Amino acid sequence: MNRIVSKYQLSDEVFRIEVEAPMIAKARKPGQFVIVMLEEEFSERIPLTIADADPDRGTITLIFQTVGASTHRLAARKPGDSVGGILGPLGNPTHIVNFGTVVCVGGGIGVAPLHPIAQALKKAGNRVIAIVGARTKELIVMEAEIRAIADETIVVTDDGTYGRKALVTEPLKELCGASPKPDLAVAIGPPIMMKFCAEATRPFGVHTVVSLNTIMVDGTGMCGGCRVSVGGETKFVCVDGPEFDGHLVDFDAMMFRLKSYKNQEDEAHHRCHLDLEIDKAKDTGRLQRAD
Amino acid sequence: MKTKESLNSEAVEVLKNLDGKALTPRDRLGLPCQEMPEQVPADRAHNFSEVALGYGEAQARVEALRCLQCKTAPCVSGCPVRVPIPEFIKLIVDGDYAAAARSIKTVNMLPAICGRVCPQETQCQAPCTLGKSLHSIDKAVSIGRLERFAADFERENGLSTTPTVKPETGKKVAIIGSGPASITCAADVRREGHEVTMFEAFHKPGGVMVYGIPEFRLPKAIVKREIDALAQMGVLIDTNVLVGRTVTLAGLFGELGFNAAFIGSGAGLPKFAGIPGENLVGVFSANEYLTRANLMKAWDHDHAETPIYPSKIVMVIGGGNVAMDSARMALRLGAQEVHIVYRRTGAEMPARAEEVEHAKAEGIIFDFLQAPTRVLGTGTVNGLEVQRCELGEPDGSGRRSPVPVPGSERPLPCDTVIVALGNESNPLLKQATPELAVDKRGRIIVDENGMTSMPAVYAGGDIVLGSATVILAMGEGRRAANAINALLAGAS
Ligand SMILES: Cc1cc2nc3c(=O)[nH]c(=O)nc-3n(C[C@H](O)[C@H](O)[C@H](O)COP(=O)(O)OP(=O)(O)OC[C@H]3O[C@@H](n4cnc5c(N)ncnc54)[C@H](O)[C@@H]3O)c2cc1C
Ligand SMILES: Cc1cc2nc3c(=O)[nH]c(=O)nc-3n(C[C@H](O)[C@H](O)[C@H](O)COP(=O)(O)OP(=O)(O)OC[C@H]3O[C@@H](n4cnc5c(N)ncnc54)[C@H](O)[C@@H]3O)c2cc1C
Numbered sequence A: 001m002n003r004i005v006s007k008y009q010l011s012d013e014v015f016r017i018e019v020e021a022p023m024i025a026k027a028r029k030p031g032q033f034v035i036v037m038l039e040e041e042f043s044e045r046i047p048l049t050i051a052d053a054d055p056d057r058g059t060i061t062l063i064f065q066t067v068g069a070s071t072h073r074l075a076a077r078k079p080g081d082s083v084g085g086i087l088g089p090l091g092n093p094t095h096i097v098n099f100g101t102v103v104c105v106g107g108g109i110g111v112a113p114l115h116p117i118a119q120a121l122k123k124a125g126n127r128v129i130a131i132v133g134a135r136t137k138e139l140i141v142m143e144a145e146i147r148a149i150a151d152e153t154i155v156v157t158d159d160g161t162y163g164r165k166a167l168v169t170e171p172l173k174e175l176c177g178a179s180p181k182p183d184l185a186v187a188i189g190p191p192i193m194m195k196f197c198a199e200a201t202r203p204f205g206v207h208t209v210v211s212l213n214t215i216m217v218d219g220t221g222m223c224g225g226c227r228v229s230v231g232g233e234t235k236f237v238c239v240d241g242p243e244f245d246g247h248l249v250d251f252d253a254m255m256f257r258l259k260s261y262k263n264q265e266d267e268a269h270h271r272c273h274l275d276l277e278i279d280k281a282k283d284t285g286r287l288q289r290a291d
Numbered sequence B: 001m002k003t004k005e006s007l008n009s010e011a012v013e014v015l016k017n018l019d020g021k022a023l024t025p026r027d028r029l030g031l032p033c034q035e036m037p038e039q040v041p042a043d044r045a046h047n048f049s050e051v052a053l054g055y056g057e058a059q060a061r062v063e064a065l066r067c068l069q070c071k072t073a074p075c076v077s078g079c080p081v082r083v084p085i086p087e088f089i090k091l092i093v094d095g096d097y098a099a100a101a102r103s104i105k106t107v108n109m110l111p112a113i114c115g116r117v118c119p120q121e122t123q124c125q126a127p128c129t130l131g132k133s134l135h136s137i138d139k140a141v142s143i144g145r146l147e148r149f150a151a152d153f154e155r156e157n158g159l160s161t162t163p164t165v166k167p168e169t170g171k172k173v174a175i176i177g178s179g180p181a182s183i184t185c186a187a188d189v190r191r192e193g194h195e196v197t198m199f200e201a202f203h204k205p206g207g208v209m210v211y212g213i214p215e216f217r218l219p220k221a222i223v224k225r226e227i228d229a230l231a232q233m234g235v236l237i238d239t240n241v242l243v244g245r246t247v248t249l250a251g252l253f254g255e256l257g258f259n260a261a262f263i264g265s266g267a268g269l270p271k272f273a274g275i276p277g278e279n280l281v282g283v284f285s286a287n288e289y290l291t292r293a294n295l296m297k298a299w300d301h302d303h304a305e306t307p308i309y310p311s312k313i314v315m316v317i318g319g320g321n322v323a324m325d326s327a328r329m330a331l332r333l334g335a336q337e338v339h340i341v342y343r344r345t346g347a348e349m350p351a352r353a354e355e356v357e358h359a360k361a362e363g364i365i366f367d368f369l370q371a372p373t374r375v376l377g378t379g380t381v382n383g384l385e386v387q388r389c390e391l392g393e394p395d396g397s398g399r400r401s402p403v404p405v406p407g408s409e410r411p412l413p414c415d416t417v418i419v420a421l422g423n424e425s426n427p428l429l430k431q432a433t434p435e436l437a438v439d440k441r442g443r444i445i446v447d448e449n450g451m452t453s454m455p456a457v458y459a460g461g462d463i464v465l466g467s468a469t470v471i472l473a474m475g476e477g478r479r480a481a482n483a484i485n486a487l488l489a490g491a492s
């Protein structure tokens, strides 16, 4: 059991929770994730990136978007409540060295996992240019945190309600076309965004790291459910990843696999909305803390 | 098919006719082999309850009377942990079932489990004199079923006792994983009074016995009982800890102050067939399929939140226990048609004979001499292409190897493919611990005491043997426990 210490709503669908997990807080490195189970018996195992950690207080921070039944149920938990279990840190830490100039692209909720990576890259001496994007203004999260780290921050929205009206790929292309071109791009967001970021950088030969969010069960390399094709080879995202060379990932196959359980998930989500008074959870837009 | 009650009444009659008279070996040879009562195939193919129902008391007595009580007891040498077979069978004859269970438990901590899942036909029952005399291994004494009977009797009547634990020594032992190797090692080390903590990556302890072997073959309540017994002995069970990631092996010894460690992390790396189309939606490793179904309880549609793929026609690739379990699980989860696709013939299949019989009775279709060449479909599976094979020369395993016939490819329509080709060693712990020596196949190398290349670190079970069996894993756990106990006794 892990106690939720605080909870904060970042946007309509995005929540940040801080939860007790002392061993994970101590061991984790940027780029790693955990698997959360809400209850021991019947819950799903949901992978979430460790957005931040405080080894002294023994807590980790998770930022998640309510997309289906499990994430909605998590969003309904209050400070002081617990979750059934958290396994981690999982996956390989991001390879952090001084590359030179790195463009960090975060789409939607992808900004959350991007944040610790950008932070570490900056600390390693890189010049960090951040591109933060979302469909609309409401869905931009953690802009201030990113601005605090990055040497330069570009905000874009699909509908132009905030920042520049563009997709993240546009400023990315411009940066790659400039001279000197960036030494590395890191793109984290919805699969379709990562796919097009990889396409955007490919002609310029800018190495592009993506962090994949496949369906997972164990997260320890035992089931193979998270497998993706990278450069024609099968890789397990939970142990070989989650970060891969975006130019080699077969995104189309991955996006297909993400939809494996679409019907059941929709049904579960529907059931969950019926038995959960989700709106109650939503009006908790202020910071909540357990004493 | 006879019911449990009718089989037992027949046994009652047999016992009446014997009327307590002393039996000659010839009499014993003439006693009827006791059939295992089972759920009717048509029913059990659609429920998750245990298939084999277990002997009634009279049946157990008759089966026990069949044992010739051989002086040399060849059966014992067939058992990897040397269960005192004639001794416990004699106790069943005498009607002291709890004593029979205690007798088995002197060497085998988990008789209710082994009685159910041991491949007896290749172990204890293979060399049985009775089977030899009757010219059929099927007519050997049903040692496993008797073992199960004694263990179930003890458990169901609340007669199980928790092993006594010696005074605390203040020494700490870490057990990594919670499968049969780890359970055995934990109990044996704890008995000596050492503090034992078992670390398990999953949220539930038990290893393959909870995530792989299905409920209909091994009820999870039985595994839970064994775990509870460990807890009663004072073994600390720490779930959701992945050693190598949450804490390193060095960290266990350093900060956490452990004096010795046992690695029982299992095999846990699914083998795929390496054929095109294997990453399509609808292709699963048996591990994933069974974990969703068992551990995550996807079979309980009303409660479980983990989804399972809705299958109509399923092709299971492989011929071992894992393949049988996957196929029978798919059937129970509602598939209309389930095939086992195997490259060789029934004679070469490594699965336990009983499981194959059960699968056949339930309506699983066996497609022998078919090698899968390609999974068909765009995005989602719509077929499995197979090539016909012929049996050639024996290969390294002594089995005749399949030779594909070129041009014989044909598609088998299906929506799901389950790859059940067994497991290799999960490399995670090794990667996090470079000084841990492993062989070419990633198995941890140990000496005759189960000690690894690292001081005070022992290993056993599937991570050492490759995919093996529950009982072999337990034997390894015990061997390492003895070495750990010796090490800690010496060090004090
Ligand atoms: C390594 C990794 C890190 C992740 N980090 C974050 C994060 O920091 N914040 C965040 O909001 N989300 C993150 N995700 C995605 C998150 O795990 C899913 O959104 C979540 O599991 C959905 O569960 P649900 O029951 O609410 O939705 P469901 O109804 O189950 O699914 C809704 C959608 O989420 C996808 N999905 C379902 N199950 C999974 C799964 N196990 N893994 C990935 N996607 C899934 C489905 O394709 C579907 O489109 C991460 C995923 C991975 C693999
Ligand atoms: C589907 C299936 C059916 C089978 N049927 C039979 C049968 O009928 N009869 C039979 O005798 N055998 C059978 N077997 C084989 C048998 O289950 C195994 O040989 C046996 O369970 C091995 O035991 P073990 O203790 O080595 O490890 P496992 O049972 O594999 O348990 C290992 C445990 O360690 C955990 N773990 C791994 N790495 C770490 C880590 N780094 N940190 C923490 N925890 C970790 C895992 O999560 C797992 O729970 C079957 C196997 C499968 C897969």
Ligand code: SF4
Pocket: B078, B079, B080, B081, B082, B083, B085, B108, B114, B115, B118, B120, B123, B124, B125, B143, B144, B147, B471
């Ligand atoms: S432990 Fe297994 S092999 Fe040994 S006697 Fe029991 S059933 Fe037979």
Ligand code: SF4
Pocket: B066, B067, B068, B069, B070, B073, B074, B075, B076, B085, B086, B127, B128, B129, B130, B131, B141, B143
């Ligand atoms: S070999 Fe068979 S008949 Fe002889 S003691 Fe063992 S079980 Fe009994």
Ligand code: FES
Pocket: A215, A216, A217, A218, A219, A220, A221, A222, A223, A224, A225, A226, A227, A236, A237, A238, A239
């Ligand atoms: S989640 Fe099971 S192998 Fe990656």
